[in-house]
Amino acid sequence: MTAPGAERPGAADPGDPDPGDPDLEDTADLDLPPDLTGAPPPYAAECHPQPAELLDNLPAWGPTRTDAGVLQLVPVCLDRDLALIAGWMNDPVVDASWALAGPPERTERHIARQLGGDGRSVPCLGVLDGLPMSYWEIYRADLDPVALHYPCRPHDTGIHLLIGSAEDRGRGLGSALLRAVAELILRHRGRCRRLIGEPDVRNAASIAAFESAGFTRSGEADLPEKRAAILLRDR
Template sequence: MQGEPADPGARHGRVGGAGGRPVGVRAVAQPPGRRRERGTAVTHFRTAASAGEGPSEEADTIDLSTVGIPPDPVDASAGRSELLDDPVDWGPVTTAVGVLHLVPVRPGRDLEMLTAWMNDPVVAEFWELAGPADRVLEHLRPQLEGDGRSVPCLGVLDGEPMSYWEIYRADLDPLARHYPVRPHDTGVHLLIGPSRHRGRGTGTALLRGVAELILGRRPRCSRVLAEPDVRNGPSVAAFRRAGFRLDREIRLPDKLAALMMLERPVTGGG
């Protein structure tokens, strides 16, 4: 499920996924953009602590309403997502393992949990973000302060935050130098946090669901891409099971990558 950055100098990070192995993510340096207001979207989900994975024993829910809540200082550009047709407004998708909702990452709320995930050895092998919270924050910062060409999200499955996603414009990414690009090509990286969700087909189901969500909400996008390391067999297999095909192998600065693609289905014609 995870792919590694095509250009380490421009972004960094990795993702974890099905088969107990991580996949990959990127953090793209992005030019500044304007801010706009979002509509109301209220969701509640259980934190890792409330799910029994953290020090707190008290149940907790988080109100994700974006109206009237000051953004984190590093998240001052929240809402600059026009380049990806506003992932925060895509709504939920029903998958074989439950209902998934992508919600925007907020460091003030999510950094501790993301740091714990990044320090899992299985995830760290590919994301290379193990260490203090500041390291994870520096990975998030270019996306949160950028123009929206890469959007970091939590994947909330049936109310539980259990995965980290980066949805990015592959055609505006350094990856575009390495393959015949199409306008609005959209890339994904996925990290599954809690180990109990790995190796059970969860990653495959989520990848399939998010790919359908992207194609359904981005009418100008004709395909979804990923570029896992060819050595990450479980990741490549998860993409295949989710409907992606291997387009080619491409030599990137830090790896030989399997360029995986899922095309928009061709509908009726005359």
């Protein structure tokens, strides 16, 4: 995905790869305990549904276990979540990568562009053991300008992540969450053959988290608002 706030072109879906390709086998289903298959957490209500086809109905993916607890990606509801996310964006550490510090309206515009789009990017809260503690953008990298900067394949899926609280940073939590979300995407997106992360090259902590989660650094790219490290993880 391009730097936060950049527009996305209305490119057509390049089509599905051959379903007989052995690289497209689904990962094994997770054997979730009963407490993960019952009632959704309080943050699971989706107040502004988006088109779901381009990311294989992400809102219905459900929870997954991580080394830190049970995580669920919950699509953002601006009425409910804007104050929380805007507060995170005003943390100087977060602003160094996201450049969305300022009044809530700035964060609102960034998220609203995604919510009002065709579903190629879904902004989510990361709810860990019932508490919202991170912000994610799961997006179709093959339908994003970043596809021009690496050897893109159909259905490549990208990940943006920020950890909201300073207390949750610097202790390996990002790696654990990225690893779990990568597996979640591959489990539910059978046509996705590869994942991509593209943090700012100056963000050593983010790059290390991606690498610890199984991503391999493949190069760098000049995106509209940053020089990015390109990190890939194959199925």
